Amino acid sequence: MHDAGDRNHRILFTHRHGKLLAPEDFVADTTAVPTPGPGQFLTRTIYLSLDPADGSPAGDCGETGGAGCVMAGDTVAQVIESRHPAYRPGEYVATRSGWQQFALSSGQGVRRLDAAQAPVSTALGALGTEGLKGYVSLVYLAQPKPGETVLVSGAAGPVGGTAGQVARLISARAVGIEDSLEKCEYTVRELGFAACLDSAGADLAARLRGACPEGIDIYIDSLRGELLPFVAGQLRREARVILCGMGAAYRSNELTLGAVLERLVEARATVRGLVVQDHLERLPELIAVVGGFIRAGTFHYREDITEGLASAPAGFCRLLRGESFGKALVRVAPERL
């Protein structure tokens, strides 16, 4: 239950004032906490996931009466009141209730979480759709063999961190690429990557050759393909390239196709695109396998937590500027009933 005086704090998107999204582009308001009708339950948000894909809030205006829209976003929440036969107060769920404290649900698109298996926040990272991207890209699309070299971009993030660590745990050799030395050191020291290259440094191609002296068997691209020209030059025969970044983000890649295509043909390479929504039926497998690694202490992840819903716009803009380190979350409420 919530306190009788509680209001539902929300963050709405207004419009983009400048070239880049800024905290001023959002506005906070409060509404009454809604009351569940038959077949509904009320949730209180605990963690809100910050995702670049949610940068455009269109299409979520149906729930708001005002001029703006409640920002869309994946959340981990707790059921606090229920008139739904399958959900009881106290249960944790992964849902998509957006940038607000309270929300009603009919159970559609909701996934129940077992807090005893893993910290519930992992449902938005390593044990959620981002971890699933890395896991399915690696295991089912790329199909690594023991000893193969697996190169992973965004290696410190939830997609790359999952792909790289699972590669290591199934006897492949994980090499990361990240955008800062600090993140690179983290992937080697904490995540067990064999090496990690700072994409901001000079002479990336030469360093890549040094880190992958026998060439690259698998490349998991969780960004937007900007490293493809470097990677393509060093693909081994029968290499597999998996594009699992944000589809629309790839559009902004202005690199030239030619050299990449030539090397794909020479290497007899396979390039495959992944859309994680096609693979949601493997979430229980991800939770069993990677959740097991987490409990065994052989798999690690990092969260970049912004405290309080009011700070969500600032945290989101930090993420878009590439300044977050680990899965970007907002702690909207403490984990208690």
Add this chain to the structure above:
Amino acid sequence: MHDAGDRNHRILFTHRHGKLLAPEDFVADTTAVPTPGPGQFLTRTIYLSLDPADGSPAGDCGETGGAGCVMAGDTVAQVIESRHPAYRPGEYVATRSGWQQFALSSGQGVRRLDAAQAPVSTALGALGTEGLKGYVSLVYLAQPKPGETVLVSGAAGPVGGTAGQVARLISARAVGIEDSLEKCEYTVRELGFAACLDSAGADLAARLRGACPEGIDIYIDSLRGELLPFVAGQLRREARVILCGMGAAYRSNELTLGAVLERLVEARATVRGLVVQDHLERLPELIAVVGGFIRAGTFHYREDITEGLASAPAGFCRLLRGESFGKALVRVAPERL
């Protein structure tokens, strides 16, 4: 046997005088017809294949004493004198004896041809490595299902013509792209393509949508990827794109990667590069399957024949200017013992 007075006419490459290769860049000479030693046989060239890939004659100078090099090239030839236990005079072989009338061989890299199965010239086209490219790209890499739409570039040529006709014969729907209306009409009328688009015309994307209203399941690229941006926009879910053009030619593609990558991901597409030398063990299968179609009259091909070795430079330059129509061959000698 050859006549006692015969000389071996040859075409040597000298050097490129202008920006584009021209007949003046070649020179003809004659040498003595060589005599086979033990384990060797002498062949007389019947057909010489003209291939853009042979445009750079480097590496073939070992056989010549002069300043230039005999141009490299695949050939169909007849054994006319033999001290090799496995080859008898009169037999037809596919070999790589280059731009000359006579050559010695130890049998290495030589394939015996059965003139009763199919015209021997097909060993340089539909029943040779070019046909094999189209066949393996389609059947083994793309794996078409009945009713799927297979788009083929270079549809009137030996690679595309094979891929498209085999697609039709195994119940897929073949749509071609060619660089002239005349070639387009040929692929529809003679090769049985459902439609063919002139790549030189305006509004290719719109015409592609018209010809493939349900989208493209398979795209066989036998050129250098220049149509990928058009094709990528209309790929269906789980589409397969096979790049079987010349590896090095892809390098000259200056199109932008971004939009193509975005669509590959959205379509969950697979892109694979093919190098035909990896698949030579399937030549007997190609000859059995496509040779059977040819004998049954359900598969057609076209040859663009230049008469006489002396005209090979002119024919080759015509090919490089994109003016040939069908598999480009030089008839060096008539098909007789």
